[in-house]
Amino acid sequence: xxxxxxxxxxxxxxxxxxxxxxxxxxxxxxxxxxxxxxxxxxxxxxxxxxxxxxxxxxxxxxxxxxxxxxxxxxxxxxxxxxxxxxxxxxxxxxxxxxxxxxxxxxxxxxxxxxxxxxxxxxxxxxxxxxxxxxxxxxxxxxxxxxxxxxxxxxxxxxxxxxxxxxxxxxxxxxxxxxxxxxxxxxxxxxxxxxxxxxxxxxxxxxxxxxxxxxxxxxxxxxxxxxxxxxxxxxxxxxxxxxxxxxxxxxxxxxxxxxxxxxxxxxxxxxxxxxxxxxxxxxxxxxxxxxxxxxxxxxxxxxxxxxxxxxxxxxxxxxx
Numbered sequence: 001x002x003x004x005x006x007x008x009x010x011x012x013x014x015x016x017x018x019x020x021x022x023x024x025x026x027x028x029x030x031x032x033x034x035x036x037x038x039x040x041x042x043x044x045x046x047x048x049x050x051x052x053x054x055x056x057x058x059x060x061x062x063x064x065x066x067x068x069x070x071x072x073x074x075x076x077x078x079x080x081x082x083x084x085x086x087x088x089x090x091x092x093x094x095x096x097x098x099x100x101x102x103x104x105x106x107x108x109x110x111x112x113x114x115x116x117x118x119x120x121x122x123x124x125x126x127x128x129x130x131x132x133x134x135x136x137x138x139x140x141x142x143x144x145x146x147x148x149x150x151x152x153x154x155x156x157x158x159x160x161x162x163x164x165x166x167x168x169x170x171x172x173x174x175x176x177x178x179x180x181x182x183x184x185x186x187x188x189x190x191x192x193x194x195x196x197x198x199x200x201x202x203x204x205x206x207x208x209x210x211x212x213x214x215x216x217x218x219x220x221x222x223x224x225x226x227x228x229x230x231x232x233x234x235x236x237x238x239x240x241x242x243x244x245x246x247x248x249x250x251x252x253x254x255x256x257x258x259x260x261x262x263x264x265x266x267x268x269x270x271x272x273x274x275x276x277x278x279x280x281x282x283x284x285x286x287x288x289x290x291x292x293x294x295x296x297x298x299x300x301x302x303x304x305x306x307x308x309x310x311x312x313x314x315x316x317x318x319x
Contacts, residue, residue, distance in 0.1 A: 009210065026142055
């Protein structure tokens with residue numbers, strides 16, 4: 001029995017106590033990242049993914065309606081393919097070729113992860129989902145994004161493209177959460193990077209109960225990793241800004257510039273004072289003074305640990 005066949009569908013539940021710490025961490029990182037990216041004048045990343053393209057098609061304040069969903073789907077697939085009825089009008093799937101199944105696993109060895117609700121339920125299910133999405137559900141906006149993704153991909157109203165549209169819906173919810181379309185990370189791209197884990201948790205949740213705590217835990221973790229990736233990019237951007245700074249802004253010397261460049265290129269994952277001295281051919285005392293200056297200006301950050309093994313990395317930006 002799948003989750004949408006349960007008698008209490010779709011009364012989703014989760015244990016907030018298990019999510020509270022992760023949720024607080026994610027919300028803190030969202031605010032931190034947005035503030036520092038804006039302060040440094042760094043443009044949002046432009047992913048060449050469908051989620052970004054779909055969201056650009058309309059303002060994030062624009063209501064999510066059946067018409068908008070059908071428009072999104074039509075933009076993903078040419079006319080005459082998925083999402084079109086015999087009469088030529090855009091429509092939901094009709095299961096003419098059999099039940100809607102989600103497959104996972106390696107090519108040639110796919111297995112059925114779950115089956116979606118029957119086509120005859122789609123009008124009611126989609127109407128209920130959209131009413132909830134545009135209504136005041138009283139839950140945290142980040143959790144709403146996670147539930148919206150899961151709920152939409154469960155009802156699966158189209159023959160294809162449901163995963164991409166579900167990711168776009170989650171990104172839309174996150175844009176509303178952050179009160180602006182300019183986000184400096186891509187949840188959609190992170191889900192794609194974690195595709196195997198995504199299908200695993202999706203299958204387990206679809207075959208479980210209405211308690212979707214495990215799904216929410218995974219979603220928050222995935223979102224956190226997307227934010228961490230953007231934070232790393234901020235460190236690189238800050239390093240590039242240092243290298244191109246005008247005289248008098250952050251007056252780093254040639255030794256410091258060489259080391260920062262090596263860290264930006266990735267040829268040095270971290271640096272110690274002895275490695276610094278060897279790279280720029282200076283004394284340990286000079287290396288130590290140079291590093292202290294880079295730490296004071298938040299260009300470098302100290303890694304955990306200490307003593308002779310103390311190492312440093314590019315900072316992600318001001319704390």
